Amino acid sequence: MVKALPYYAPASLSAAFYDRVTAADSRLAGDEALYAGLAPPGGSILELGAGTGRLTAALAARGHEVTGVDISPAMLQQGQARLAGLAPDAGRRARLVRGDMTALDLKRTFDLVICPYFTLAHVPGGAAWRNTFATAARHLAPGGRAAFHLPSLEIMRRPGPADPTKPVLDLPLDDGGRLRLFIQERRFREGINRLDQVVEYVVLDAAGRILRRSPERLTYYWTAPQPIAEAVGLALDGAPVDLGGVGEVWVFRRAMPATPAAP
Numbered sequence: 001m002v003k004a005l006p007y008y009a010p011a012s013l014s015a016a017f018y019d020r021v022t023a024a025d026s027r028l029a030g031d032e033a034l035y036a037g038l039a040p041p042g043g044s045i046l047e048l049g050a051g052t053g054r055l056t057a058a059l060a061a062r063g064h065e066v067t068g069v070d071i072s073p074a075m076l077q078q079g080q081a082r083l084a085g086l087a088p089d090a091g092r093r094a095r096l097v098r099g100d101m102t103a104l105d106l107k108r109t110f111d112l113v114i115c116p117y118f119t120l121a122h123v124p125g126g127a128a129w130r131n132t133f134a135t136a137a138r139h140l141a142p143g144g145r146a147a148f149h150l151p152s153l154e155i156m157r158r159p160g161p162a163d164p165t166k167p168v169l170d171l172p173l174d175d176g177g178r179l180r181l182f183i184q185e186r187r188f189r190e191g192i193n194r195l196d197q198v199v200e201y202v203v204l205d206a207a208g209r210i211l212r213r214s215p216e217r218l219t220y221y222w223t224a225p226q227p228i229a230e231a232v233g234l235a236l237d238g239a240p241v242d243l244g245g246v247g248e249v250w251v252f253r254r255a256m257p258a259t260p261a262a263p
């Protein structure tokens with residue numbers, strides 16, 4: 001077994017190259033428009049696991065007031081730089097804060113809570129999932145929605161590449177070098193629905209020499225979300241929406257308070 005860093009750790013290549021790798025992932029096309037369509041025009045949005053601010057910035061630029069929360073300083077640092085590059089009016093509508101989505105209380109509510117791009121799958125499928133749904137419910141205005149993008153269980157079960165020496169991603173870098181990603185280990189555990197992967201990031205210079213390499217451990221968990229959501233007062237709001245064929249966005253709604261019957 002290789003000694004691996006946790007994903008998005010300080011000095012990790014997964015954090016440093018997050019935007020480059022994500023920009024190359026066509027399976028995310030459409031997530032921004034999907035989330036924007038779940039909030040009222042100009043409505044407020046809380047993003048759980050905001051990372052480098054990809055969606056926090058984009059949704060603020062669309063006119064929403066967005067708070068993004070993330071646990072990783074390495075990701076937030078890049079996110080703050082992205083927000084600083086927004087047009088002034090959008091910049092005023094966006095903020096990023098450090099926090100743990102499993103134990104967050106901002107003492108306010110939002111029209112929409114989003115937990116995009118498999119972020120919920122990064123935390124263990126028991127109490128951490130329940131606490132994240134409780135966070136979503138606590139921060140939702142009555143009638144507001146919460147959207148969770150979860151990986152497909154069927155794809156989590158797939159074995160790793162037959163040849164681990166062949167990159168699963170090979171991207172050109174601006175300096176003429178390349179970034180290559182290799183899956184070194186991949187194991188899915190049935191019953192607990194847990195996928196463990198070691199992804200190695202390798203940076204090469206223009207001559208093909210290795211400049212840096214960083215093996216990183218990524219674990220994904222999956223649990224049926226609907227019972228957990230219902231336990232905190234969130235009802236499923238339509239069928240889960242397929243995103244890029246690798247996962248689904250599950251949308252829930254917090255009930256409006258009952259209107260008292262007319263006398």
Ligand SMILES: C[S@@+](CC[C@H](N)C(=O)[O-])C[C@H]1O[C@@H](n2cnc3c(N)ncnc32)[C@H](O)[C@@H]1O
Nearest residue numbers: 049050051054070071072075100101116117119
């Ligand atoms: C796949 S990235 C998604 C980033 C961003 N939402 C996007 O769509 O580009 C997952 C993010 O979740 C964050 N994360 C993982 N566990 C977290 C937790 N318990 N609380 C807050 N953020 C967390 C990671 O630091 C990482 O930035």
